[in-house]
Amino acid sequence: METALKTENIEKYFYDPVRFQVLHHVGFEVRKGEFLTMAGKSGCGKSTLLYILSTMDTDYSGKLYIDDQLATGKTLDELARIRNEKIGFVFQFHYLLQEFSCLKNVMIPALRLGKRSVEEIEHKAYQKLEMLGMKEQALKPANKLSGGQQQRVAIARALINDPLIIMGDEPTGNLDSKNTQIVFDIFQELARTNNQTIVAVTHDNDFAKKSDRTIEMLDGRIIN
Amino acid sequence: MSGINSEIAFTYINTNRKLTAVAAMGILLGMAVYIFMNSMMAGFGKMSDDSIFKVSPHIRIFNEQKISQPIATDTHGLSLLVNPKIRNTQNTILNPNRLMDLLKRQKNVSIVTPQVSQNVFFNMGMSQLSVRAVGIVPIEAEQMFSISESMVEGKMENLKHNLNGIVIGSGISEKLSLKIGDNISVLSSKSVSRIFKVVGIFQLNNKKEDDSKAYINLMAAQQLLKENNAYITDINVNTTDAYQAKYIAPQLAALAGYKAEDWETANETLMAASKMRKIIITFVSTTILIIAGFGIYNILNMTVSQKINDIAILKAMGFEGRDVIRIFVTQALVIGMIGVVLGVLVALLMVNLLQKVYIGGDIGYFPIHFEPLKFVQGIVFGLVITFLAGFIPARKAAKVDPVSIFRK
Ligand SMILES: Nc1ncnc2c1ncn2[C@@H]1O[C@H](COP(=O)(O)OP(=O)(O)OP(=O)(O)O)[C@@H](O)[C@H]1O
Ligand SMILES: [Mg+2]
Numbered sequence: 001m002e003t004a005l006k007t008e009n010i011e012k013y014f015y016d017p018v019r020f021q022v023l024h025h026v027g028f029e030v031r032k033g034e035f036l037t038m039a040g041k042s043g044c045g046k047s048t049l050l051y052i053l054s055t056m057d058t059d060y061s062g063k064l065y066i067d068d069q070l071a072t073g074k075t076l077d078e079l080a081r082i083r084n085e086k087i088g089f090v091f092q093f094h095y096l097l098q099e100f101s102c103l104k105n106v107m108i109p110a111l112r113l114g115k116r117s118v119e120e121i122e123h124k125a126y127q128k129l130e131m132l133g134m135k136e137q138a139l140k141p142a143n144k145l146s147g148g149q150q151q152r153v154a155i156a157r158a159l160i161n162d163p164l165i166i167m168g169d170e171p172t173g174n175l176d177s178k179n180t181q182i183v184f185d186i187f188q189e190l191a192r193t194n195n196q197t198i199v200a201v202t203h204d205n206d207f208a209k210k211s212d213r214t215i216e217m218l219d220g221r222i223i224n
Numbered sequence: 225m226s227g228i229n230s231e232i233a234f235t236y237i238n239t240n241r242k243l244t245a246v247a248a249m250g251i252l253l254g255m256a257v258y259i260f261m262n263s264m265m266a267g268f269g270k271m272s273d274d275s276i277f278k279v280s281p282h283i284r285i286f287n288e289q290k291i292s293q294p295i296a297t298d299t300h301g302l303s304l305l306v307n308p309k310i311r312n313t314q315n316t317i318l319n320p321n322r323l324m325d326l327l328k329r330q331k332n333v334s335i336v337t338p339q340v341s342q343n344v345f346f347n348m349g350m351s352q353l354s355v356r357a358v359g360i361v362p363i364e365a366e367q368m369f370s371i372s373e374s375m376v377e378g379k380m381e382n383l384k385h386n387l388n389g390i391v392i393g394s395g396i397s398e399k400l401s402l403k404i405g406d407n408i409s410v411l412s413s414k415s416v417s418r419i420f421k422v423v424g425i426f427q428l429n430n431k432k433e434d435d436s437k438a439y440i441n442l443m444a445a446q447q448l449l450k451e452n453n454a455y456i457t458d459i460n461v462n463t464t465d466a467y468q469a470k471y472i473a474p475q476l477a478a479l480a481g482y483k484a485e486d487w488e489t490a491n492e493t494l495m496a497a498s499k500m501r502k503i504i505i506t507f508v509s510t511t512i513l514i515i516a517g518f519g520i521y522n523i524l525n526m527t528v529s530q531k532i533n534d535i536a537i538l539k540a541m542g543f544e545g546r547d548v549i550r551i552f553v554t555q556a557l558v559i560g561m562i563g564v565v566l567g568v569l570v571a572l573l574m575v576n577l578l579q580k581v582y583i584g585g586d587i588g589y590f591p592i593h594f595e596p597l598k599f600v601q602g603i604v605f606g607l608v609i610t611f612l613a614g615f616i617p618a619r620k621a622a623k624v625d626p627v628s629i630f631r632k
Pocket of ligand 1: 016042046
């Protein structure tokens, strides 16, 4: 069994306004091709943990391995490269570049990676948008879309580089049940056939139950 | 990779056209004023140098008058020489023809011409006027000082053909009401009196020169001093590049064994004034360009704050600090480039228009010059300033911590 992601004894404190430990002794492993969900009540530290897993937050103690490589202690530029290549991220609040078209938004991580020609990338971006039912809106600027539409574009963007791990902070938080089902199916498909790994924070019990495994958090600890 | 960075930069420029235009306008004005002021300064400088070259050779070689020194050194604390004085016999140049031949063969030397200067009196009935009579070789002096250009009456030619001819300043002509063809009695310090005929009147618009200078033939000057034709007080030298004169002068001094004074040293006060002017204009024009830089800096700072969300997303997707810097520096440089190009065009237009403005009098056309060097300087300087003005906010953008933005 290959691991996609592993944490060892992660602790994190916030110092403002008072010293406060958000994460206690977090250690778990996610295997490649696994569809993992994280649940827990609001404020228990799910987003904070996800930012650490995504390598964006480096202010913690403990160890983080991505694809069997120690990510902890790497430089910001090295981490940026890991993110670009291996991690696709869907934020809690849809975060698109407002002045760019949906298509361009989806293409940007691949253009940054620079492994394919622009034509290939564009073709691929259309495919991803189609999967999420957003092909018709491809050329619309992002700021002309509804919240749910923006979220679907953000999901398409997270998939563009075929990342090892797709992380989502409530990736379906803005979607109706039909689209939630579509996203769930896409994630499951990616995990089963592409061996891609999904780590998704969710408040949706159904969504969590249907996933391969659910990690439950309480006050910064993994309880299950 | 760099393609996407500039694509993002251009999208920002395009979607914020107003800001871009305002920032570019600032650079445009700064640029135009910088080039314009410097071109004007160059024009003034050239005008002032040109007027100096009408009276000063690039290098003047002469025997400096020294105070007499005792031949033996005193050993008992007694002065061996009481009341030392300048010895007049010393101010000539020995063997001038050989020296002039030698000088002519030096590289960078274009004209070498002898001169004998003396103070004389013009006697005209009751009035007497002290005049500096300069004995010259007319053809060579004409090449050096372009005397013809400032002749208001008569011709330089006539001096060449008439040993008793004299060319006088317009001030002298007024004071003694002398006209072309009039005779004037000249008395030298050696008590030689001789009649000269006015063959030309010059006007340099330099009161000192116009009121007290006269050109005569070299031989006439020597005769007034009761000297033979080997008597030369100055050798005037022009170099191929006037601005090299100060470096060539010491070489010639060593070669000749006499003092060699370059025109910048000879006109110290004028040069000091021009240096002051240069400093002030450079300071003011540079300040203006820097202020324009602050304009870009402000606008880019604003853009960075506006785009802080975008920056966080880009970093989350794997853009490195240097990519973010490139995005914003590209934006600054494009704005800078637009401003610089338009600024140069405006400067060209202003210089062109002013060149055609006739001021009249001694100045003639407005003294402004296309100085390619100043244009290049302005362009380089403008781009460097925009680069810095873009780099500082860009570096700030590169340091944005995405997590702190997403948490908000
Ligand atoms: N920048 C911060 N400084 C101090 N405390 C913070 C900061 N960010 C978050 N916290 C605190 O850390 C805890 C965990 O926050 P986090 O955003 O991870 O919760 P969450 O599980 O994602 O909640 P939600 O389900 O509402 O998104 C909360 O108690 C929150 O108040
Ligand atoms: Mg959260």
